[in-house]
Amino acid sequence: MSKILLVDDDEVFNESLKEYLEYKGFTVLSAFNGKQGLEMISTEKPDLVITDIVMPEVEGIELLTSVVIDSLVQRPKIVVISGGGRIGSSNYLSIAREIGADAVFEKPLDFNLLVKEINDLLA
Amino acid sequence: MRFLISNKNTPIKKKFLLPSLLYSVGLLVIFLSLVVFYNSHRQSNHLIMDLIEQKNILSQFEVNVVSINQDLVQLLYLGQQDRDALVLANAEALASVMVDFNEIAYKHDLIKDMSLAEEIEPSIDELRLLTVDIVGFTLVNNLPEAINVYKSDYVVTANQILNFTDEALYGKLDQIDNIHEGLEQEEQFFMGLFLLEFMLIFIVVYISYVGIANQLISPIKQLQRAANIIAKYISLEEERDDYFTHSLLALQKIDSQDEVGMLSNDFKKMITSIQQGTVEKNAANMQLRIMNDQLINTQKQLLQSAKLASIGEISAGLAHELNQPLGAIRLSAQFSQELMENPSHDDDQVINKLQRIISQVDRAAKIINHLKIFSRQGDHEFTPTDINWIVEESFVLLAETLKMASITLDLSLAEKLPKVYCDYIQIEQVITNLVTNARDAMEKNDIKHITVRLYFQDDTVCVDVEDKGCGMSSSLMEKIFDPFFTTKAVGKGTGLGMSISYGIIQDHGGKLSVFSKEGQGSCFTFSLPIHKE
16 A cells, blocks of 8 residues: 655644545555654655745755655655745746656645646556 | 103193183182282281271270360369369360360361261360350459369260260270171181182092093003013913904904004904914914924934834844744754654653653744834834843843844843833834844954843943944044934945934933944943932
């Protein structure tokens, strides 16, 4: 069973998405900031990471950069979700894609598409 | 003397001529009365002197007659020779007395008393003749016989004279008494007359002075009334036309042509020119008021623009903040739908998702409502408010913007702070300005931290907003509150946030100040006076 790590500081969204993905048959872990997320990536070795961009401590872009740089050989698939930031969410998402995100989504998103994308990435 | 010469023949001076004239006439009458009294008194005194002299003559005459009589009686008791010699001597003495008496009597005013003179003269003549007869008879015969023959005649005649003189003497005394009585009456009469004259002069002069005073006082009173009305208007600044009309009406009642009349005319001119000036002033005031209203409107618009600009500063954060609940709602709705499509679904699970939707809608609504209140145009109410609450409310909109800029916040509220009397929206605007300013100052920092600190000091409630940003040089600090001063790139800041914040705090009776060190950060502090009930 594929293991997914969810990194989002918004507890309600984090909890909601966790329940949904579990309902869809995934094992889901939650982290509530980038620092915690990075730690759990190294300890839990998830197959896929879904991360928000705007977060306290270490934010999403930083997390993405670290993952990409640190795990050159084998790294989890990364899906970035953004609710918008100071320069607009689409800007963040294109930066994320350039750095190496496998998929990007903008809040509020169609979760059917998200699940489909996850299945594609993990296939 | 100068006061008599200058402004001669003025109307008021003329008014004093009549009473002065009356006064002079009165004094003249009193003087004339005095002259009459003095003359009459002098005449009476002369008369009394005359009468006393006459009385004295009569007395002397009586003494002489009595002395002759006594001498004659003595003859009876003397010897022959002596008798002869005495008679002779007596006759001579008697004759000389008679001559003297005649001379004195005629010389003096006795002669004027004709009846007395006529009555006495024959008796004196007779006495003289009798003496001559006695002398003659004595020489021819002897004395005792002569005395026997003439004695009775002699005594009768002498007594007759004495009777007459006595009568005259009493008459003179009566006359003197009468004159004295007349004098007393005259004195009383003149005293009364003088009193009456003095009273008359006083009454006449007083009445004429009162008349003049009334003529002078009544216009002066009207003038005083007019001046009072104007004085009241100047202090009240209301119903001004009404006051001018009343004042002019009061002046119209003055019809005197004297100096007071002239003064009232000048006063009328003054009021008219004040009225005219007031009309011009009113027009200018109106113009000024219109311009002031425009200015206030512009100021309000500026405040509103600045407020909207500060919302713009945090708008990205707001969008993110709103997207969080929206994302959760979207997810929960989709999840619910999928659950429902499964016939063997758990109802509790669906209900749980729907509850989450409701709570997330409330979360979004809270932000939107706050934004609505914050951006509402127009005046807000001043109310006694706990500043802790305002700061917490401010971070409903600000929290996300700090999170997006990776800024950590140390919010140190103070318990039991006294309330401040303020417009909380405006204070929130100040806090928003200070926090976004701190956020921007730390754009290039590695460590991003803002401290917001509340405390009570010197009867004021203080709020510090401290950053560890780029700080400011002292020359920059001097300009930080100037309007249109900004260090941000073109298009990023209006340059009004700080100056408007400064104005808002000043309007609240507070102070906004800054302490900053270049490269180390800044601390903005605003203080507000506590609300005293």
